[in-house]
Amino acid sequence: MLGVNIDHVATVRQARRGDDPDPVRAAHEAELGGAGCITVHLREDRRHIQDHDVERLRGFVRVKLNLEMAATDEMVAIARKRRVSMVTLVPEGRMEVTTEGGLDVAGELERMKRVVGALAGDGITVSAFIDARAEQVDAAARAGFHACEIHTGPYAAAFVTAGGDFRHATLAGELEAVASSGNRARAAGMRFNAGHALNYHNVAPVAALTGISELHIGHAIVSRAVWVGLREAVREMRRLIG
Numbered sequence: 001m002l003g004v005n006i007d008h009v010a011t012v013r014q015a016r017r018g019d020d021p022d023p024v025r026a027a028h029e030a031e032l033g034g035a036g037c038i039t040v041h042l043r044e045d046r047r048h049i050q051d052h053d054v055e056r057l058r059g060f061v062r063v064k065l066n067l068e069m070a071a072t073d074e075m076v077a078i079a080r081k082r083r084v085s086m087v088t089l090v091p092e093g094r095m096e097v098t099t100e101g102g103l104d105v106a107g108e109l110e111r112m113k114r115v116v117g118a119l120a121g122d123g124i125t126v127s128a129f130i131d132a133r134a135e136q137v138d139a140a141a142r143a144g145f146h147a148c149e150i151h152t153g154p155y156a157a158a159f160v161t162a163g164g165d166f167r168h169a170t171l172a173g174e175l176e177a178v179a180s181s182g183n184r185a186r187a188a189g190m191r192f193n194a195g196h197a198l199n200y201h202n203v204a205p206v207a208a209l210t211g212i213s214e215l216h217i218g219h220a221i222v223s224r225a226v227w228v229g230l231r232e233a234v235r236e237m238r239r240l241i242g
């Protein structure tokens, strides 16, 4: 299943602090293109998605609405109030351009247990965005997460370095790390999702991994939409995922 992150539609809107382009309209187009999930990241600094976007999307989105957020009290309260379908917990740094690494679930286990418990108690599916490391997968299971989204950033970087040639040991190794973390998550009863820096060139090998449930993709799709429109950009990605 393809989850489409529409943050960067809001990035363009915020460039002029106006109404266009509207993330609600973007969600509609993405749904028509075949998205099974719409994702927005409500950042602490509100650099793109705003609180009112989450409120409006909650009313309009017909597929799953996934709120990416930091594990703060403020964000937990918003997710519960808006009754989103799913939350993906991510680490958040003020200076970062985009999410830079996975959540340290192992290092913050007790806090994660509390946050996951509060969200899950309201019927929200909770996913941990983590690096492809066994100790983080195991900690996610202990914290009660329903799913792990395995960070594909290192795989994507290796793909560029290797020119997409899987005979390159680093690239093959990064894909294998995603695969084995996904298998470990599934063996522990969690869903195996993946995302970050996936694009039209590197997505197919990840989409083909055994047991993968969801791919979460944003920047590549919104960039492609500038040329072909969002509905078509989502359709093209859907075709590659198969």
Ligand code: PXP
Pocket: 005, 007, 041, 068, 088, 090, 098, 099, 129, 149, 195, 196, 197, 198, 216, 217, 218, 219, 220
């Ligand atoms: N998954 C998570 C947890 C993310 O933080 C992001 C970026 O917002 C994405 C997926 C999408 O990454 P990209 O925009 O590189 O496709």
